[in-house]
Amino acid sequence: MPPDRVTNVKIAGVGGMGVLTSTRILAEVFFRRGLDVKKAEVHGMSQRGGSVCSDVRFGPKVFSPMIPAAGTDFLVLFQDDQEPIYAADCSPATIVLRASALDLSKLKNKRALNTAMIGMLSREFAGVPESEWLAVIRDIFPEKLREANIEAFALGRHHA
Amino acid sequence: METPLNQQPAAQPRHFLMGNEAAALGAAHAGAARGTGYPGTPSSEILDEFNRLGGKAEWAPNEKVAAEVALGVAFAGARAFATMKHVGLNVAADVLFTAAYSGVDGALVIMVADDPGMASSQNEQDSRRYAVAAGVPMLEPSDSQEAYDFTRLAFEISERWKIPVLLKLTTRVCHSGSIIVPREPAPPAPPRFERDMRTHVMVPGNARPAHRRLRAKLAEIAAWNEQNGPNILVAGAAGAPGIITAGSSYQYAREAAPDAAFFKIGMIHPPPLTAALAFAASVKRAVVIEENDPVLADALRAAGGKIEGAPEMFRFGELSVSRVRAILAGDTTPEPPPPKAIPPQLCNGCPHQRSFTTIKKLGCIVAGDIGCYTLAAAPPLSAMDTQICMGAGIGVGLGLRHTLPRAEARRVVSVIGDSTFFHSGLTGLAEMAYNTPATGHVLIILDNSTTAMTGQQHHPGTGWHLDGTPARAIDYEKIARAMNIETVATFDPLKDADAFETALRDALDNEKLAVFVLKRPCVLAAVALARKTGAKS
Numbered sequence: 091m092p093p094d095r096v097t098n099v100k101i102a103g104v105g106g107m108g109v110l111t112s113t114r115i116l117a118e119v120f121f122r123r124g125l126d127v128k129k130a131e132v133h134g135m136s137q138r139g140g141s142v143c144s145d146v147r148f149g150p151k152v153f154s155p156m157i158p159a160a161g162t163d164f165l166v167l168f169q170d171d172q173e174p175i176y177a178a179d180c181s182p183a184t185i186v187l188r189a190s191a192l193d194l195s196k197l198k199n200k201r202a203l204n205t206a207m208i209g210m211l212s213r214e215f216a217g218v219p220e221s222e223w224l225a226v227i228r229d230i231f232p233e234k235l236r237e238a239n240i241e242a243f244a245l246g247r248h249h250a
Numbered sequence: 251m252e253t254p255l256n257q258q259p260a261a262q263p264r265h266f267l268m269g270n271e272a273a274a275l276g277a278a279h280a281g282a283a284r285g286t287g288y289p290g291t292p293s294s295e296i297l298d299e300f301n302r303l304g305g306k307a308e309w310a311p312n313e314k315v316a317a318e319v320a321l322g323v324a325f326a327g328a329r330a331f332a333t334m335k336h337v338g339l340n341v342a343a344d345v346l347f348t349a350a351y352s353g354v355d356g357a358l359v360i361m362v363a364d365d366p367g368m369a370s371s372q373n374e375q376d377s378r379r380y381a382v383a384a385g386v387p388m389l390e391p392s393d394s395q396e397a398y399d400f401t402r403l404a405f406e407i408s409e410r411w412k413i414p415v416l417l418k419l420t421t422r423v424c425h426s427g428s429i430i431v432p433r434e435p436a437p438p439a440p441p442r443f444e445r446d447m448r449t450h451v452m453v454p455g456n457a458r459p460a461h462r463r464l465r466a467k468l469a470e471i472a473a474w475n476e477q478n479g480p481n482i483l484v485a486g487a488a489g490a491p492g493i494i495t496a497g498s499s500y501q502y503a504r505e506a507a508p509d510a511a512f513f514k515i516g517m518i519h520p521p522p523l524t525a526a527l528a529f530a531a532s533v534k535r536a537v538v539i540e541e542n543d544p545v546l547a548d549a550l551r552a553a554g555g556k557i558e559g560a561p562e563m564f565r566f567g568e569l570s571v572s573r574v575r576a577i578l579a580g581d582t583t584p585e586p587p588p589p590k591a592i593p594p595q596l597c598n599g600c601p602h603q604r605s606f607t608t609i610k611k612l613g614c615i616v617a618g619d620i621g622c623y624t625l626a627a628a629p630p631l632s633a634m635d636t637q638i639c640m641g642a643g644i645g646v647g648l649g650l651r652h653t654l655p656r657a658e659a660r661r662v663v664s665v666i667g668d669s670t671f672f673h674s675g676l677t678g679l680a681e682m683a684y685n686t687p688a689t690g691h692v693l694i695i696l697d698n699s700t701t702a703m704t705g706q707q708h709h710p711g712t713g714w715h716l717d718g719t720p721a722r723a724i725d726y727e728k729i730a731r732a733m734n735i736e737t738v739a740t741f742d743p744l745k746d747a748d749a750f751e752t753a754l755r756d757a758l759d760n761e762k763l764a765v766f767v768l769k770r771p772c773v774l775a776a777v778a779l780a781r782k783t784g785a786k787s
Contacts, residue, residue: 104592117427121266128393129427131268132369133291133705139598141591153505155393155426155498158571175589 096149098157099211100179103168105139108204111230112166113144115208118226119218120148130155141175164214166207187211192249202235202242209246220247262431269423272394272430273361274299276401281438283328283356284308286316288673289704290335291370292424293363297333298707301717309707309716312640312673313338317345317360321414324354325450327442329405331359336377337639338362341674343380348452349414350384351460353467356439357408359401363419366541367568370703372620372639374567376543377418381519385464387471388416388519389480390497394428396480400516402433403480409439411467418518420541422498422568472520479517481525486511491578492533494526494550494557496540499569503539506574521546523553530555537578541569596625601770602696605743606633608751609694612758614663615654617647619675621667622703622772623696634665641666641674644682644693651687660689660758669701669709671726682763683733690761692754693735695726696743696768700775730765737764744770 099116103109113129121127130145145157160181167173167188180186187210189203197206205227212223224240231239267275274296277285285300285307287293301307310316313334323330334342339362349358362380365371381388387407389400397419404415448456475481486492487509495503496515504512513529515522527550530536536557538547547559560577563585576583596603606626609616610633618624618634619642627634636646647664654662664682666675675695682691701707708714713723730738737757741750750768757764 105594117266121264121429126429127266127427130422131425131427133294133425139592139596140594152428153501154571155422155428155501156570158505172591175591177589178586 094150096147096152097163098161099146099164099166100143100157100162100176101146101166101168101207102141102143102172102176103204104172105142107142107168108201109142109144109168112204112208113146115205115223115226115230116146116211117148118230119222120146122222122226123218126150126152128152128155141172143172143176164211166211168203168207185214192246196245197242199238199242202238205239206242206246209243210249212243212247223247264429264431266427267394267398267430268295268425268427269391269394269397269419270295270425271299272397273401273417273419274303274305275430275432276398277331277359277405278303278305279398279432279435280357280402280405281329281436282331282359282405283438283441284320284323285331285333286310286319287333287361288313288316288338288341289669289701289707290338290363291704292365292421293333293335293338293361293419294704294707295424296361297716307716309701309709311710313342314345317342317349320358320360321345321349321354324356324358324408324414325443327356327444328439329357329359329409331361331405333361334363335371336362336364336375337371337373339377339380340375341640343384346380346386346414347384348457350386350464351457352449352452353412353460353463354408354414355412355444356441357405358414359404359408359417360414361401361417361419363421363424364542365421367421369421372637374542376545377416378518378545379543381416381418382545385468386414386416386519387411387468387517388418389516390418390518391423391516392497392500392514393423393426395430396516397423398430398432400480402436407471411471413464413467413471416519418497420498426498468520472522475517475520475522476524479515479522481516481522482512482514483529484512484514486533489534491535491537492529494529494536494538494546496546499539499541499574502569502571502574505571507578515546518546521549523549526550527553527555530557539569539574539577593628594625595628596622596631597773599773600698601743601773602626602698602768603631604747605694605696605750605768606631608743608747608754609633609663609665611751612755613661614758615650615658615661617643617650617662617664619643619664619666619670621670621696621701622698623665623667639674640670641678644675644678647693648678648682648685648687648691651689651691656689659687660761663692663694663754663758665694665696667702668695668697668699668711668726669707671695672710672724676729679730679733679735679765683735686763688761690757690763692757692762692764692766694754694766694768697726698770698772698775700772702772702775706772706775706778726765726767735763735765737762738766739764740767740769742770743768
C-alpha cells in the first residue's frame with residue numbers, strides 16, 4: 091500500500107457492543123503516530139440496539155470522515171451477521187475480520203469483545219508495535235476495566 | 251500491511267476531537283460565561299463537554315428558554331451560547347427573530363445542528379433558511395478545526411457587530427473526529443448592564459429603527475465577509491471544474507474532485523456573493539455542492555451567476571464522496587435503497603415496553619411524542635399512531651378527541667416522556683384542562699427520570715443539574731392538580747401494571763380527565779446515576 095494512501099477501517103456491530111470505544115482506540119493509536127486521522131460515528135436514535143458502525147480513516151491527509159463507497163480496507167465485524175449491510179462499502183480487496191474467528195470461551199469479560207477485535211485488527215499493522223496499542227488501551231479504560239481489556243486485546247492479537 | 255507512515259513529531263499541541271468537543275473548547279476559549287440548551291442529536295454533547303472544561307453549562311426546559319437565558323447573559327455584557335438541534339431552532343425562533351433586531355451587548359452564539367438524512371430526527375430542515383429569514387450571520391464549519399475556529403469567530407463577530415450569530419453544525423461535523431490545534435484563550439468580558447430601552451425593549455416604536463439598524467449591520471458584515479471572511483480559495487488544475495461549497499460538503503468534494511478549483515464559504519450568511527460570482531466567472535464550469543436545500547445555488551443564480559446546482563434527487567439525505575462524484579458527472583441513475591440494518595428498538599428491560607403493552611391491550615389510539623418511546627411505533631409493539639414534534643402528542647390527541655365519533659374518541663390517549671413534558675407538554679396540558687373534549691382525555695407521562703434518547707441528560711423533573719449538583723425536582727402530580735385535572739395518579743409500570751390497567755380502563759370508559767404518571771427510571775440512566783453518586787444500584 092503506497093504511503094500517501096489513506097487507510098480505511100470500518101467497525102460494525104449493534105448498539106451497546108462498544109463500537110464507539112473501539113473507534114476511539116484505533117483513531118488514537120494513529121493520531122499519536124502523527125498521522126491525519128478522521129472518524130465518523132453514529133449517535134442517538136440509531137444506537138438503541140440497532141446496527142451501528144464507525145469509520146476510521148488515517149493517512150497523510152484525510153478529507154471526508156466517511157469512507158467512500160467500496161473504499162473499505164478493513165471491515166471489523168463484532169457480529170458476523172452484520173456483514174451484508176456493508177456490501178457496498180467493501181470491494182474484493184477488503185479484509186474482513188469476524189468475531190467468529192475468536193474462541194470466545196477464552197474471553198473472560200464478554201463486554202470486552204470490542205477490544206479483542208481491536209487486538210485482531212492490530213496484527214494487520216505490522217509496523218505498529220504492540221506497546222503503542224497497549225498504551226492507548228491503558229489510557230482510555232478506567233482502572234477496573236483495564237486488565238480485562240488488556241487480556242481481551244491479547245486474545246485477539248494472538249489468536250490462532 | 252505496512253505501517254502507512256512513520257511517526258512524525260507534532261509541531262504544535264494537537265488534539266483529536268469530535269466537532270461537538272471542538273465547539274465546546276472554542277466556546278471555553280472565547281470566554282463564554284454560560285452555555286445553555288436542550289439536548290437533541292446531534293448537538294447534545296457540546297454542553298457536557300463545556301461543563302467538563304470548567305464552563306458554566308445548564309440544560310434548559312426547551313430551546314426557547316435556553317435562547318432567552320443566553321440573550322439575558324448577552325444583555326448583561328457577557329458572552330453566551332445556546333445549543334440545539336435543527337428542530338430546536340423552530341422552538342427558539344421567536345427569540346431569534348427579535349434578538350436580531352435588539353442586538354446584544356456582549357455576545358450571543360446559537361449553535362444549531364442539522365441532521366441531513368435524519369439519522370435521529372423527524373425532518374431534515376435546512377437551518378440556513380433561518381439565517382436568511384431572521385437576518386443574522388451564520389458560519390458553517392466543515393470539520394473539528396473549523397468547529398473550534400468558527401465558534402471563536404462567531405463570538406468575535408457577535409461582539410463586534412452586537413448581533414446574534416448562528417453556528418451551523420451537521421451530524422457529520424458534530425459526530426466526526428478530526429485533529430485541531432487550539433489558540434490562546436481570550437479573557438472573559440466583564441458583565442455590566444446598561445439601561446437602553448431603545449435597543450432592549452422591542453415595542454414598535456423601537457423595533458422600526460432596530461430593523462433598519464439590523465439591515466445596516468448585515469450590509470457591513472457582508473462587505474467584511476467579501477474581503478476578510480473565513481472563505482478559502484483553492485486553485486485547480488487547468489480545465490478542471492470550479493466548485494462552490496460549504497461545510498462538510500467541502501470535504502466530500504475535495505476528495506471526489508482532487509483537481510477541481512474551490513471557493514469554500516465559511517460564512518454562509520450574508521454570503522460573499524461578489525467573490526463567489528468572480529470565482530464562478532473564472533472557471534469554465536462552476537458547480538455548487540451543498541447539502542439539503544439549494545440555498546447557495548438559488549442565491550448565486552438570483553445574483554446572475556452562471557452556476558450548476560445538484561439535481562433534485564441529491565436534495566434528500568446526506569452527501570458523500572460518491573454522491574458528489576455523481577453530481578459532478580451529471581449521473582442521475584436512481585440510487586439503490588440502503589441495506590436493511592437492524593432498526594433501533596426499545597432497550598431490553600425498558601420499563602415502558604410494559605406501559606405500551608397495557609395501552610395497546612386496551613385498544614387505544616395513541617397520540618405519541620418525541621423520545622425513546624417513539625420506538626414503540628416499531629413492531630412488535632406498533633403502539634403509536636401519531637408523532638410529529640415535541641409536545642404535539644397532547645394537542646393532536648385533543649384534536650382527535652374533539653373530532654372522532656364518541657366510541658373512537660374515548661379511546662384516544664396522549665403519551666409523552668418526562669423531559670418532553672417539560673419541554674412542550676405544559677402548555678398542551680393547559681389546553682387539555684381548558685378546552686376539554688366532551689369525552690375527557692387521558693395524558694400518560696412516561697417518566698424514566700432522564701432525557702434518555704439523547705444520552706441521559708437531566709431536566710427539571712430529575713432532581714439534578716447538568717453539572718451533577720442536586721436540584722429541586724418538579725412534581726408532575728402537583729402540576730396536573732394545579733391545572734384542575736380530576737384524576738391524577740402515579741404507577742410503577744412493572745410493579746403496578748394491573749392497577750394501571752384498571753385505572754386507564756376506568757378513565758377511558760368513564761370519560762375522565764386524567765393524568766397518569768408511569769414512573770420507573772431508564773435502565774441505562776439508573777446505572778449511570780448509581781456510578782456517579784456512588785449509590786448502590
